[in-house]
Amino acid sequence: MSLLGEGLLDLAWGLGLIGTIVAFYAGWRREVRWTEVARRIGLVMAPLLTLTVMALEIALLTDDFRLIYVTQVSRQTQPLFLKITALWGGQNGSLLFWSWLMSLFLFAAMARADRLPPDMRPYVAGILLLTQTFFLLLNRFFANPFETFPVPPADGRGLNPLLRHPGMIAHPPLLYLGFVGFTVPYAIVMAALMAGRQDESGLRLLRRWTLVAWLFLSLGLLVGARWAYDVLGWGGYWGWDPVENAALLPWLTGTAFLHSVMVQERRGMLKVWTSLLIILTYALVILGTFITRTGVIASVHAFARSAIGVPFLIYVGLVLVGSLALLAARWDLLRAENRMESWLSRETFFLLNNWLFLGIAFAVFWGTFYPMFSELLFNEKLTVGPPYYNQVTGPLFGALYLLMGVIPFVRWRRTPGASLRLSVGSSLLTALGAVALAAIAGIRQPWALLGFGLCAFAGWGTLLDYALGVGARRRATGEPWPVALARLIARNPRRYGGYLVHLGVVLIGIGVIGSQFDQQETQRTIGLGDSLTFGGYRLVYQGIRQYTPATEPDVVVTEAWVRVYDRSGRLLADLYPYVLQYDTGESLTPPALRATLKEDLYLLLSGWVEGGNRATFKVFINPLVSWIWIGGVVLILGTLVAVWPRPALAPVPGEIRPPLQKKPAPVL
Amino acid sequence: MRGSRLLAFTLRPVLLVWALAVLAVTRPAGAQTPTPPVSDDEVNRVAKNLYCPVCENVPLDACDTPACVQWKEEIRTLLAEGRSESEIVEFFVTRYGMRVLAAPPPQGIGLGVWLIPALGLPAAGLWLALRLARWRRPAPTPEPPPEPSLDENARMLDRWIREHW
Structure with missing residues (x-):
């Protein structure tokens, strides 16, 4: 072979x-x-x-x-x-x-x-x-x-x-x-x-x-x-690990x-x-x-x-x-055919x-490679971890959400100010409303509040664009709104697919902010039959067992059984966190999850003694994480819509590709 | 994608044997002391911001390799002695260097990490703005294209969508 x-x-x-x-x-x-x-x-x-x-x-x-x-x-x-x-x-x-x-x-x-x-x-x-x-x-x-x-x-x-x-x-x-x-x-x-x-x-x-x-x-x-x-x-x-960054x-x-x-x-x-x-x-x-x-x-x-x-x-x-x-060598061929006409343009x-x-x-490149530079130049290795990336890229991502909220209302070449004021005004109101809601829901960190506001701003702007399009179609054709929506997207899959991607990104943003700012965790050791209470959940340690699966003879699985109750004592789930120990000495601790749209209960078995009579659990409560995966699906759907075969697009009316001007515009 | 149990993959065989022995004893570290004076949560709060030199890119609190377990026990001892979080962090920095920190402080060789993006990004923005200002020219037609009517018919509508795109 x-x-x-x-x-x-x-x-x-x-x-x-x-x-x-x-x-x-x-x-x-x-x-x-x-x-x-x-x-x-x-x-x-x-x-x-x-x-x-x-x-x-x-x-x-x-x-x-x-x-x-x-x-x-x-x-x-x-x-x-x-x-x-x-x-x-x-x-x-x-x-x-x-x-x-x-x-x-x-x-x-x-x-x-x-x-x-x-x-x-x-x-x-x-x-x-x-x-x-x-x-x-x-x-x-x-x-x-x-x-x-x-x-x-x-x-x-x-x-x-x-x-x-x-x-x-x-x-x-x-x-x-x-x-x-x-x-x-x-x-x-x-x-x-x-x-x-x-x-x-x-x-x-x-x-x-x-x-x-x-x-x-x-x-x-x-x-x-x-x-x-x-x-x-x-x-x-996501841990801002060099390979992820790559x-x-x-x-x-x-x-x-x-x-x-x-x-x-x-x-x-x-x-x-x-x-x-x-x-x-x-x-x-x-x-x-x-x-x-x-x-x-x-x-x-x-x-x-x-x-x-x-x-x-x-x-x-x-x-x-x-x-x-x-x-x-080809610089001259790449002269711009048009000039910027207005600041307020797409x-x-x-x-x-x-x-x-x-x-x-x-910023990501710099953070990823800086440890290598510092080792080469100063012979000292550094760790550039999440605090760097969050602080440097966070505001930039935030600004992108701002752009996403405005872009549906900005035209090519130049934008009439009146229409922009109206739509952006309503987006701003929505954003303020979202911030107020988040504050009522108990979120206190200013950055998290700002983040939710930005997500609402971007989401509202995008949805409003859909709504205007569907409304216009309905008035013009009298179609019921699902048909109008479908035809609207089919008419211009690139635009509406693209905005669907934006909506996906908004949902991902909500999930990231929720889990980034409001994650709670604890690690406790409890006896068999005992319970631990955390974040509104009561976890009861019911039992533990060890076995080797038939399909993977090189691994020993240690699996705990934990019942999850809510405050009122209602049984929510049975979770089975486990540890995999391989005969090579490697081990793996995958979590047991109870995921809801509000939050994930993320349970790890971190250790056990006395033959399992006492066990250590690590519990995370990750708010809103599910929205990342939902947003991911929306993003993929949007891309599929955008990539679907579509009718040819007209260039912007008014200035259809003039031949190269005599005095070429400077290259940007 | 940090692997909490990942050190094992980089361990040399000799270390591995030793690791297994230690692992067997120390793995249920939290469980060994039924009523610990310092809780796991307090230890993890400090450990979250520390990185051991072996398990790169894995914060201490999520790492269960023998070296990290030992570090966590050290943190526990120091906390029990009444040391503050910053004292403990400093203790590790003096022993192992700046790399134990999740991100270097903006001083010494750590300055470059922060300074370059902090200066470079606004500078690029400024350059772009100046470029745009020079690039802009008065509009050839003073009137902006008329607002398309939304109420006429489907054909108008399609054109509207296209014009907006």
Whole structure:
């Protein structure tokens, strides 16, 4: 299997390299035939890598412990399902998995290459093939999953316990799909620059591809947060861990890109800026893969450290230098076709949005890498943890909510002040009402109150926009309101899908503020049959048992039984917090949850003595956490609506794409 | 995604054996003293803001590795002696350096963490504002586009939606 796998890898990277060269040659000479050759090579990568991945899967399923990788992530007794998912359970396998996903995107892009302008096709193929080839070379020479032992061991170590949870099985593929997905918009933008194109014929396509990547990346982040909440047992869902940050960074710049590309599409402005954003996103994707896979910044996620660091850094460096040089060379093509006309315009607000997103991205980047800098420069390691991120990015996120509440009422070019005053006035009133309600509900921290106010402001503005649209439709057509709403969205899925995403973000904000500011926790030791009272709950320790599940013989489960009553003595739930102790010495303490829309009761079994006669429990009360997951679902739905096929959009009336002005506007 | 039980993954084999031995004894630390003079909650309140040098990015209160359990016991002892939270934090800082803090204070090498974003973000905003001011030009048409009527018919409506987008 090792020989087959390595042979396939050799074939793939060899073809990839040839394809890259052919593609760029075809672009240079404008050779249609060679373009077609490159395109076909691009199409072949997917089946080739599917075979390679299958070779590794067969090795995993047949317990082929000659392969070093198999021993790292599998063992004979591992359940079938986990043997399959062990493909991305370790560094080398997950890089191959990355390459495979990349080849699928490459296939999709090449299969629909006819939608691209002909002169861009070879370059899109070339850039995608280059990325593909880089990862294949990495896989072949620095992180080879098919490497073998001279003398194979009898059994493997088994999959890392943390990765056996369904959330962790779904999280890496989704995140990687998001990462990989962003290579396509990058390729399209770079190809337009290389081909020296001035018009935005690729823009519609660009938006779709970006939304698809954004969808997966968002989903990956959400599933990752949920996994942390369900498995790690520290009471939260996001810890500003370097690896989380690495995944958040391209999401932040990608989101900024999604917004600025709208300005480019509608108004022909911000072209350099938009190109810069996608270059940055692509570089951060590569950097993110690098951080998650090499452990350059020591982190709980960095399971492995290996020799792939140097090639990664070189590649990121080359990408940045090459892309920026290209951007500089094509500067003239990217002159804005229009100028800003008013401060009160959508263009300005989108720029503000970009400033905030990039500000957050910079703050996160700085915090993530500062410990590395300080260690390199001053030989002292620092911890940059949640207090930094919360204080620096908190206000910026708050400002984004402010923008979200206003943007539905701000027009392209310029906005009549009267309509804005009315709508923003009503949003402000709603926000004040929400603050008053929160204060009555017992929330006292000023920042939490402000946060809820901002959420209400953003939520009301968005809902009002829906309501106005539905109202207008109903008056015009007499449709019942559900039909009017559905048709309204169908008429302009991008706008209303986008606002649905905003609503999702508002709900997530409510959940974050609630759980961030009002979390309560306690840790107490009680005897069998005794109870502890906390936050309006009475928890009775009923019993404890130990067993080894048939599917996982290497683990001992210690499970406590706790009955939960409310103040009046009504039985609310039976909770079973447990501890998993693996024979490798690792252990895991997943929580038992009672989730309601108001709050989550999050119960951990922290210890036990006297054969379970006394046990220590850690109890968290996390208000409003459920709204994060609900908001996540809304966000995904909104993205799906926005990405759905839709009628063509008209440019802004009044100023339809004039030819390049004689005296070009300065580039922003 | 902090893993509370995550140190185990980075432990060297030798440490592991030792860890297992200690784990067996200290794991139910809270349970060992039936009526502790200092409660777990008081210990955790201090531990929440501390990070041990081994378990990176995992706050002490959420960490049950032997080293962290030992630190927590130290905190308990210090609290029992009547030390204040800031005294205890300082005690750990002098012994292990600034890295035990959840975020460095804005002084010395920790200054850069805070200073760069604090200066950089407003500076970028200012630059953007100046850029915009220069970029703006008087509108070519003085009249803003007329408010579309919402009450006419569906076709008008669709145009309205598009104009607004």
